[in-house]
Amino acid sequence: MVKRTLAFTVAILTYILIVFGGYVASSESGMGCGPDWPLCNGKVIPILQGDTLIEFGHRVIGALLFILAVVLYGTIKKTAKHELEKKIANWMLLLLSLQLIMGAIIVFYHLPSLIISTHLLIAMVFLSLLIWYWRNEEGNGFSEIETLQGYKKHLNILILLLFFTMGIGAYVKHQHYGLACGWLSCGDSILPGSLPELLQTIHRLSAFISVCYILVITYIVVTKNIKILKSRMVLALFIIILQIIVGVITILSFISVSFAVLHIALAALLFAIIIEARISLSYPHNLDR
Incomplete structure (x- = not known):
């Protein structure tokens, strides 16, 4: 204890x-x-x-x-x-x-x-x-429960995806590339035309894939009533959607300190929730499905 x-x-x-x-x-x-x-x-x-x-x-x-x-x-x-x-x-x-x-x-x-x-x-x-x-x-x-192996693999992939998104997002921030693109497009084009724009676009694309991935996993666990994951994934979906909104506001506010800090706070919280969900799948005393 x-x-x-x-x-x-x-x-x-x-x-x-x-x-x-x-x-x-x-x-x-x-x-x-x-x-x-x-x-x-x-x-x-x-x-x-x-x-x-x-x-x-x-x-x-x-x-x-x-x-x-x-x-x-x-x-x-x-x-x-x-x-x-x-x-x-x-x-x-x-x-x-x-x-x-x-x-x-x-x-x-x-x-x-x-x-x-x-x-x-x-x-x-x-x-x-x-x-x-x-x-x-x-x-x-770690427990190897066969019926949950598929969910473990998906969460492993999601963890790596979020890890990559946070890493490249941090680099974009500290290189001051945050305003390389607008909230939707880069300059006069949707496609990036420079290294800062490319890195910002990769960060956004990775974030978009993360949203879609979490949405799919949430739909599956809610539909199949996987109790151990249902509330965790619904919370994760809410947080990542909120994070995307905060990210857009951060750009529109020209990197407001308050929204920039909230953006990293939500990212770290989301990562922690997915990590906790993955770990919870590995112990028999948590397997209340």
Whole structure:
């Protein structure tokens, strides 16, 4: 129980950090602490105002997350009954360490877009592992229930699709390609005519495919009354439609900070829901169909 509660707490904190990181990027506060790391403007506690306050707040949340994650790691190592739990804990600690290193690289090299985008994707993988610990009540590994194999495969594909969409979306954002196209077309044409337009179009196409895929899966699980997935997929469908609407408003508002942050918040929440749904299919105590 302690392990699951701690995993849930760290997962929520990770989600908050992801969203707050989106705010740091959207408000262009990433260099609020200057080129210093782990210090901020050469101090342990800087003058807290403007961009410095925002970036320092992000680092404080990250530090708290690191401490709780280490505590979770120690708890897992002491209480784990299965080797799989220990292996995933090692991966969790490795990803956390990699995040710290990449955070320093981002500061030292003045916010390179590729590194920032990778930073986000690693955070999503880390969040996925935390959700696994939260949902893994019995620690008894993955169950192979034949009647659900098809749904597991579809959710696996959907996870990869969402992962790709978020990755290229983050790169487009940090390269400032967000306004390369209008909300529907690129310049005078529907087809892209430059690299920024191409990347933006790929992001949108991937998002559109994700919507269609979620719509199809939702229709199937509702029609067949797959109870374990029905409410989760209906919620996922609602969120991704809302995200598309927010994405359009973000473009129309010329990348409003509020809508840009809401866009990443919805994307991360959608990803977490699909991850939780996929993990829930793997445990016998969840198979209430």
